[in-house]
Amino acid sequence: MTTFFLLVALLAQSINLHSQKHKTAILNKVEAIFTSHFNHKGAGGALVVLQDNNVVFKKTMGLANIEYQVPVTHKTVFNIASNSKQFTSLLALILVNEGKLSLHDDIRKHLPELTHIPHKVSIAQLTNHTHGLPNVDELAYLKGIDRMTHQETLNMLFNIKQFNFKPGDDYQYNNTGYVLLSEIITRVGRKPFADQLKEKIFDKFEMNDSQAVGDYKQIIPNKAYSYAATGNGYRKHPVKISTMGSSGIYTSLNDLITWSKKFLSSNNPYRAHLDTMKVPTILNSGKKIAYGMGLQFENYKGIDILFHGGGTEGYRSYVLHAPKHNLSLVFLSNAGGFSGYDVTYKVLETILKAYIHSPKETSSTKDVSAFKGTYELYPGNYYDIIGSNDSLSIQIYGTKEKAVLPRIGTSTFKGPWPFSKLIFQENGFHLRWADFSYPAKKINPISFKNKDIDLTKFTGNYTNKAFNVRYEIKRKEHTLIIQHPLNGETVLVPFSETSMYAKNSSFGKIDFIIDDSGEIEGFTLSRQNLQNLLFTK
DSSP, X not given: OOOOOOOGGGHHHHTOOOOHHHHHHHHHHHHHHHHTTOOTTSBOEEEEEEETTEEEEEEXXXXXXXXXXXXXXXXXXXXXXXXXXXXXXXXXHHHHHTTSOOTTOBHHHHOXXXXXXXXXXXXXXXHHTOXXXXXXXXXXXXXTOOOBOHHHHHHHHTTOOOOSSOTXXXXXXXXXXXXXXXXXXXXXXXXXXXXXXXXXIITTTTOTTOEEOOOTTOOOTTBOOOEEEETTEEEEOOOXXXXXXXXXXXXXXXXXXXXXXXXXXXXXXXXXXXHHHTSOEEOTTSOEESBOSSOEEEEETTEEEEEEEEEETTEEEEEEEEGGGTEEEEEEESSOTTHHHHHHHHHHXXXXXXXXXXXXXXXXXXXXXXXXXXXXXXXXXXXEEEEETTEEEEEETTOOOOEEEOBOSSSEEEOSSTTEEEEEETTEEEEEETTEEEEEEEEOOOOOOGGGSOXXXXXXXXXXXTTTEEEEEEEETTEEEEEETTTEEEEEEESSSSEEEOTTSSSOEEEEEEOTTSOEEEEEEEETXXXXXXXXX
């Protein structure tokens, strides 16, 4: 059953509308935006708009369980994925206030299993993604594991020996920090992480539908099932890596309404903690990052917003606040895709239309030759930017199929993916995709001929001892194949005489280590959130 509350009287002060007709028209637009993404027979969603601490729009649509035709309701619980991080950060700050933890603590103090790592990582760095540790999801992929409980994930992380970068030198969003933080909270609070969340946050805020889950086999009452759309319907798309801290909270629209009301309220008992979570992160270089502790912030077309998104398998969540306008938007779905981003920002612009302004970057016919070249988005993921005059196109490195990049500013071009744009800078570009920004650097690939490479010398078995991962590289005619017992085979494409990558794959790039006699000793593997993981031959 769907519900649509039009509490139009409450909008008079906050939205500054001038007529009943106009108020209704605005909310009708909000409903149209939301319902354009769902139908009554497929996976569903939920949306609420709060202003001045009052619900002015609340609607659900679609099914929580397609097999049994169970509709989404306000009490249906969804996995909110990375939106769990703000609750974990708040719980950590509560323990700091209780004297059980310090944001400056070295994590090795609380996790003796990691005393072997070479750098200090602070609790604060776990929360703001500056810890430099490899991403848990990348490690699970390399091991070929597609189902893990929270405890199994922790056991894997305790084998980390290498860093992607020195703590504090860079910002790299990933889930490892929060998984480790949840275990630290368990140990210093002397109760399971999920129990502490319930006692100190969920019970305190009367969020009765909420819980943290660390086992994919656990039965969850009133759960929306995760789905992926197919050509003729849907298929089940369940959560595979059941981590807590970084993800794992299942909650309802009703509970997130309660949370959002408290979030902007001055009488929130944790007001000081939430203010701490909004403080920008400062890198060792002094560079400021618009991410605090489980919260992102930016100015969106003239509107200052605090927000976080979440996505795992088919689950999507988005919680956004515009504090100066006392406005909060909450979105939940089990249908996957970019619906959360699209709905949330279209609704924001509809309600706060009078305040929206976007400084337009002047487009010109300036020559774009400086933007052309080959770029590395991350190791193993390469693109060629080609074009002439004021026209640019993008193609995967080494391929011929290309996509035009429409120009929308002097150095800004619309990207080939939904909700994306490329912003060119000196020696690189930033790929802005939805609310994330990915830096790409300009590179100069080494020119060589594949036929000049002796592929046979690269064949053999390679092992990473820390994570007990073994890959075999073998030759098939004029091609090298890397094979994992669970991940199957991946074709390797030479990138230089000593490095290879997997085209159209997330596998990454491998750089071979060659001794003084020219023999292969091993290789290092790098990918999006994993740098130079050593494999020996």
